[in-house]
Amino acid sequence: MAIPMKLKQFLKEKKYYLLIVLAVVLLAALVTYIGVRLDRGPGGSILPFDTASQYPMDVAFVNVGQGDGIVIRCEDAAIVIDGGEQTAAAAMKECLKNENITDVDCYIATHPHSDHIGAIPAVMKAVNVKTFMMTEFSELNMPTTRNFEQMVDAVEDEGCEVLFVRGGEEYTFGKMKLQILAPLEETNNYNNMSIVVRLVYGEISFLLTGDAEKDVEAQILAGGADVDADVIKLGHHGSSNASSRPFIEAVSPLIAVISCGADNDYGHPHKETLELMKELSVRVLRTDTDGTVHVYSDGKNVFTKELVG
Ligand SMILES: [Zn+2]
Incomplete structure (x- = not known):
């Protein structure tokens, strides 16, 4: 006393x-x-970008307008996720060219909506794809759209290995570990059939969620998977039907990337999502306002030029 x-x-x-x-x-x-x-962060901190070529990893969230397209170069391996609408193929191919990527170790189609898979056939023609990852559908929810059929044709033409993946699986491409967190169950809501991956390089991790909504986030948390990540690509273009508070708190990201088109018809990103990011001190980078967003890493920290100035 x-x-x-x-x-x-x-x-x-x-x-x-x-x-x-x-x-x-x-x-x-x-x-x-x-x-x-x-x-803080599981692996380190965000530092200003210096010279792109000095970092062994470049994760490019390509400005594909309203949609998703991600090009990942890490040492001598490459992963591509989605590609936006058909009209976004040029932007995807330009990014692949800038990154000097001719061989893609793994191409992931998160789910069969046109703003994700529309450009895939054209992009696949420009590179050699070794493995193609997609969700398996049953007769009950098999997509019948032209975009989906064209994608399946492109995969067949490529003659690459096809993996139908589910939550709980893990793959390795070069120095990258790919932990599949979802889908965990079959549904007619294709957003919730999205392949959700946690990409780990050294001490750094990226959570790439496709268009998975809050129901899937809750399923992932209930399953006890490690969701911790330095960078998250927010689900469903920053919509308020994704990015629940418990999920974002569990991920505890330093950076949230939102992939959406300028003045899109859906009002993405929604203000609830932006407010939550602000409240949790998560730095937001957006393809609609920042253009293609590059996050670099050396396996210990993440670097991004958007932090300069
Ligand atoms: Zn989408």
């Missing part, structure tokens, strides 16, 4: 300046805590 007694005495003697010192110490502790919160 010595401290309260002393405090009482200080107050009595009007030694308020000591209280000011105490307040300054508490404020310094708070600032340090916030600094650690912003800088």
Whole structure:
């Protein structure tokens, strides 16, 4: 009880300046805590981008308009996820060319909506694909769209290995580990059939969620999978039907990337999503306002030029 007694005495003697010192110490502790919160991360911190070529990993969230298209180069391996609508093929191919990617170790089609798979046939013609990953559908929910049929034809033409994946599986491509977190169950809601992957390189991880909505996020959390990631591509273009608070808190990302088109018809990203990111001190990068977003890594930290200035 010595401290309260002393405090009482200080107050009595009007030694308020000591209280000011105490307040300054508490404020310094708070600032340090916030600094650690912003800088922390499972693998490290966000640092300003320097020269792209110096980093062994480049994850490019391509500006495909309203849709998703991700090109990942890591040492001598490459993964591509989706590609946007048919009209986005040129942007995808340009990114692959800039990254000097001619061989794709794994091409993932998250789910059969045109804003994800539309460009895949054209993109596949420009590169050699070794493995193609997709969700298996039954007769009950087999897609019948032209886009889906064209994608299946393109995969057959490529003659590559096809993997029908489910949550709980794990694959390795070069130095990248690919942990499949979803789909976990069959549904007619194709968004919720999205392949959700946690991509791990060294101490850094990326959570790439396709258009998976809150139901899937809850299923993943209930299954006890490790969702922790430095960078998350928010589900369903930043829609409020994805990115639940418990899920984002469990992921605890430093950076959230939103892939959406400028002035899109859906109002993506929704303000609830942006507010949650702000509240959780997650830095948001958007393809509609930032253009193609590059996040680089050396396996210990993440780097992005959008942080400069
Ligand atoms: Zn979509």
